[in-house]
Amino acid sequence: MASKIRSNANNLQVLYEDNHIIAINKRAGDIVQGDKTGDIPLSEVVKQYIKVKYNKPGNVYIGVAHRLDRPTSGIVVFARTSKALPRLNKLFAEKEAKKTYWAIVKNKPEKEKDTLTHWLKRNTKQNKSYANKKEITDSKKAILDYRVIKKLDNFYVLEIDLKTGRHHQIRSQLTFIGCPIKGDLKYGFNRSNKDGSIHLHARKLSFIHPVKKEAITILAPPPNDPIWNASC
Template structure:
């Protein structure tokens, strides 16, 4: 079971050992630095490690994968140069099984389905467009979803990815008429008050790259009325 720890930076640590640290990202946090100049989550984690272990000088931290800024949930970092390439290989080889939860306004026509599209990213507006067949510079995107629960006005979906494309879940769900709550970029009609979207990296399972033991980590949901109703 994951042990949850919070510190002065309001960092929620889900798992930590000598090689890996897994945190529950909040909406609005960026995983790595970008043109905004905002302090990224990677630097917050470095500060946490330096403070917790009284480490002088630079702290090593490797970024294994990313989540979109308005998205919440599991992010894995490597604490050692030994673990980083092994973790990267796990993701490249699709040996890390990631499960997402999304709240959508319109229930998909099918309770469960596999969605296949070709996504093309437009760097000018940082948006991906789905196509039903391959076009130039597009990348194949595959996900599997199932409906877990229906609320009064929203529906909770569980998503498992086969590929990891730019804005993949957001793009593909929008393409079937089920945009994610709060996601103005992909067709939802209004934003969430905190600029989040209701997409959460809920669970991940993989074999520890150094200890060779199975890890199963679940990230608690953000606190709000809709997410709370998903657990009732």
């Protein structure tokens, strides 16, 4: 197990690093935090990276401040100190971090750009959220802005700015307007990607550093595949 973690740590794509935080470009398929699958989470891989790079004895501190869905790629920020973690948690909880995603969809949205507002209701048994036009029992308001940024041969690239952070929000809202994300069988795309990924990528994250109080913007290159490569 340790050798496998070490191998993964060698392949880690670090986007930003200082004494308090570290930002990783998560690969589709990686889990951010341990779950019932028992698969090695990214948080453990980052611990091993820190341990080896700085020759740290004993346990290494890594705090999980937010997550990405397993089939999604892109920016994940971890706290490296117990001082930074509650501040990062507060920053994400109060929507003080600006999150921008890229999504590749088969169908062109009706509008080139728009603000989508829905009420999402989560089905925990299905691990799925359903978008509704009006508020219903146990639903939560979800808002995002999107715009079409590129036309590919058979797909469209959307840039999405999240205004709220709901469970499967982008996936659910885009499906509601007839634009499921490439590879996302759960939300209505007709075919899965071979590697189990979906073409949703956390592209940019902007926030005020929780300790240094400086403005930071982090960019993550999309995965290396023909469609993502064509989108850049």
